[in-house]
Structure formats: C-alpha cells, structure tokens
Amino acid sequence: MFIRTKVFRNKDGSTRTYLQLVTSERVGDRVRQRVVANLGRLDELQAGSLDRLIEHMIRFSRRQWLLEKARQIEARQARTWGPVLIFRRLWEELGLKATFARLLNGTAIETDFEEAAFAMVLNRLLDPMSKLRVGEWVKTIYRPEWERLELNHFYRALDFLAEHKARLEEALYARVWDLFNLKLDLVLWDTTTTYFEGRAAEGFADYGFSKDKRPDRVQSMIGVLVSRDGFPIAHEVFPGNTAELDTFRHVVEKVKHQFRLGRVILVADRGMVSEKLLSEIEEAGLEYIVGVRMRKLKATREVLSRPGRYRKVASNLWVKEVIHGGVRYIVCFNPEEKEHDCQIREQAVARLREKLAAGEVKQLIGNSAYRRYLKVNGSQVGIDEHVLQEEAMYDGKYVLRTNSSTLRPEEVAEAYKSLWQVERAFRELKSGLDLRPIYHWTEKRIRGHVMVCFLALVLEMALRRKIKDRGEEVRYDDLLLDLCQLKAVDLHVDGSRYLARTELTGRAEVAFRAVGVRPPLHVTEVPRA
Secondary structure, eight states: OEEEEEEEEOTTSOEEEEEEEEEEEEETTEEEEEEEEEEEEHHHIIIIIHHHHHHHHHTTOHHHHHHHHHHHEEEEEEEEOHHHHHHHHHHHHTTHHHHHHHHHTTSOOOSOHHHHHHHHHHHHHHOOOOHHHHHHHGGGBOOGGGGGOOHHHHHHHHHHHHHTHHHHHHHHHHHHHHHHOOOOSEEEEEEEEEEBSSSOOBTTBBOOOOTTSOTTSOEEEEEEEEETTSOEEEEEEEETTOOHHHHHHHHHHIIIIISOOSSOEEEEOTTSOOHHHHHHHHHTTOEEEEEOOGGGOTTHHHHHHSOOOOEEEETTEEEEEEEETTEEEEEEEOHHHHHHHHHHHHHHHHHHHHHHHTTOHHHHHTOHHHHTTEEEETTEEEEOHHHHHHHHTTTTEEEEEEOOSSSOHHHHHHHHHTTHHHHHHHHIIIIITOOOSBOOOSHHHHHHHHHHHHHHHHHHHHHHHHHHHTTOOOOHHHHHHHHHTOEEEEEEETTEEEEEEOOOOTTHHHHHHHHTOOOOOSEEEEOOO
16 A cells, blocks of 8 residues: 555646556456545645644654654663662661761851762672772762762771771661671771782781782781671771781770670680780680690690590581580581591691602602601601601590580580671672772771771672561572663653663562562653752
C-alpha cells in the first residue's frame, strides 16, 4: 500500500494534484493497482489537514509511533544508582549522618563534610581510587547532593575524619551493638602494615618490619579491633616502627576506657604480648587468650609432655588443658597438620642427607632451613637426631595461654581460631578497599584515609550481616555488580524533566530487601528548581 499523486489538467491549462491511497493486487498473471481512497487535493491537504491525518495514522503504526516519541525524548545522562541507595540507607541506619550533624552543630563550617565523606566511602566500596579522581568519579553516580562537591571538600573531609575519629567510632560502636546484637565479651586484635609511595609524613611514616614484604618503603602500622562476629569495632594507626607489643598495650586502654566494656577477653596472635603486658592486662581487670611461641617458651616441653587425654572438638581440632606454674595452657592438636609437618621435615632431612653425602657442608650451614637439624663437632658435620626427636614433639600442635577460668578448653581454641576474622578485615582493607599503597603526605590525611577505609569496611560488613540474617545465599561481589547495573536515566520531554530507572538485574533485589528499601519507581517527574 502506498500514496500516489494524480494530476488533472484544467481547461485553462492549470493543474490540480490529488493524493490517493493505492494498493497493488495480482490479478491472474498481472499486477493491477486499485485506489483504496481519494484523500483529496494536495494543496488543500497541505494547508493543515494532511498533518492532522498523519498524526492520527501514526497512532496505528507502532514503529512510527515509537520513532515519533523518541524524537520528543532527550536522554541526557545514565548514572549508577543502585549502590548509593543501599549504602546510603546503611550509612543513615548506622547513625553516621546524625553523628556528623552533632559534630558540626554550632560550628561555622559550611562545607558538607558528611556528603564528601560518604562519597569517598562509597568510592572505596565500588571503585577505589585517589582523591584527585574521586572528584570525577562522583559525576558517574546519581546523587544530586554531590553536584556541589569540589576537590577541596574531599581533602578537608579527610582532616575532619581524622580529628573526630574517636567520637565517630564510639557512636558507631553504640549503634552497631544495638542493631546487630553483637557479642562483645570477646574482641580480637591484630596488626598489619601498609606502605607509602612518594613523600610521606616525616616522623610518622618510618621503616620497620614490613608485613607487605616491602622493606624498601616507609610504612605505618594499622591495628583493627574486631568482635567475635567479625564486625569492626575500632582501628588505630601507628608510626611504621611501632612495636606490636606497644599496639597491644594501646588497645588494652582503648577497650577499658573508651568503650567501657565490662568482661572482655582480648585475643591476640603469637608474638604480640610479653609477661609484663599480660600482667598489665590482668591488672586492668581484663582476660586474654594469646598464642604461645612454643620454641621460645621454656615451659613448652613440660606443657607438651604433660600426660592427659585430648578432647575431640572436630576432626581437625583436639584440645587438652594443662596447668603449669600456676598458668593455664590449652594444647591444640590437628592430626591432619601433624602428617603435613612430618612430611615436610622428612623431605628436608632427605635432601639434607643427599647434600651431606655430596660434601656440600658450607652451603648447608648457611641455610636456615637445614642448619637447625645439623650437629657440628669440629670438622665433623652430621644430622642431630636429638633435634629431630624434639621437632616431632611439635608436629600438628600449637599452645594457647589464657587467664580465663570460665571458658572451656574448646571455647578457648575456637576463640583463638576466630582471629581469621581480623585477617579477613585486613584483606578487605588492603585489597577489596585498596588501602595500599598510600599517597598522602601528612599524618592527618593518612589517618583520614584509613578512617575512610574503616568506614567502608563497616558498611560492607553491615550489608553482609543483613543478607546473612535473611538466609540469602549470594556472593557479595556479584551483588555489587548487579547493583551497579541499576542506572538513573535523566530524561527531558517537552520541557519537563523525568527520572527513569533501569530494571533490576541478577540478585540486586536481595540487597533492597535486606536493608528494607523499596526500589525507586520506574519513572518520576523531577520538580522544576
């Protein structure tokens, strides 16, 4: 079917053009055209009725109607919307908005530090980058409140976070304890290091034992205090050359005075405590569970050789209680680990015998992996069988020390194993939240940067906890990807502005259910400013 023009000539030589709606039909072996309708004179139709006719006809053509509507719609931007809706709800539920308001109340500060801080925290959760680039990144996120933020706001917000760290952590602790019913009778403490690129805060960033294996970089030390549920409670940043014993002494004061916790058991890894520090913990009225460096403890042989039956807690954990010198020890035994330790030692001794037979004595003495198994008598070098027997005593075992008289041996062992919660927190800080390396040059900015990472970790753990409490099975990383697919589309139609959203994909809806937020309407009109 098509439109055809038909021209008629008048007696005076002028012409008239008509429009006809024509269809082609096959009649026999020939194609004939049939006039379906005479639409009228072209000049009269062009005077106005033709446009009205086309508009009416477009309604019955889906393709043309869509093309016509598309010409009327201007889609100016499509920005990420999903994550900001979820984490903003958690931010406010954890009382962070209210805490910022209290801290800023009565001051002359006009900068919106709270929004700048939230922007940096969300950036850590989604796409960690330097503060210089955060100013550009916020433009890809739909949050109208961020349109007024400038680069200097982010830097000043870092200073604000560093200055008010203690009060922010105290408010967070109170709110998190109330929301999630945390078990705070047992808290875990551990430290890690993070290094710097370029210049760093003189007198604060320093060389020290690097857990990042970067002894060529100045560093700072970071400690994280975590509940037995794995929820971050507080953190501290220390100069890079701080001894771990000093960090533990600091957290003892923090637990006792800042958070005013009652009966608390501090759990720490081997090497973080000394006899003097353990006495200080007891004087503070606190309990502890610490790992013992077995080969450096004089009482280890007596503790390990003390007769007594192990109690099976799990297939890979057997425990035995030993009281020695008035101190309570828990010997933990893993049969699987025993086989592994034995195999490693036997392989090392086998290589050692081969090298001794080949006369490679000097190389062996200089190798720490072999040296402890050697017995040197003048020019004679051989394998020390007594040392091998002693080493077998340690296979698959580790020893804990505690002053708790109420915890059962298996509870002590399980509490110590919970230290993986702190290790996980460090993994998130260093990798998922991209803590390292740090590029800030002043101590205040360094502390502010770590505080941003800590707040991001708190928000992540809050979301994980809410999802877990609902019994949902979903990978956190996949959930974030699905949330990022929810976009806010800025539409302009006939002088009016509308906000449309894309569809929820994957498991994004799980996050909305977990935090108790309804997804936005598909289309809403934006009021004129």
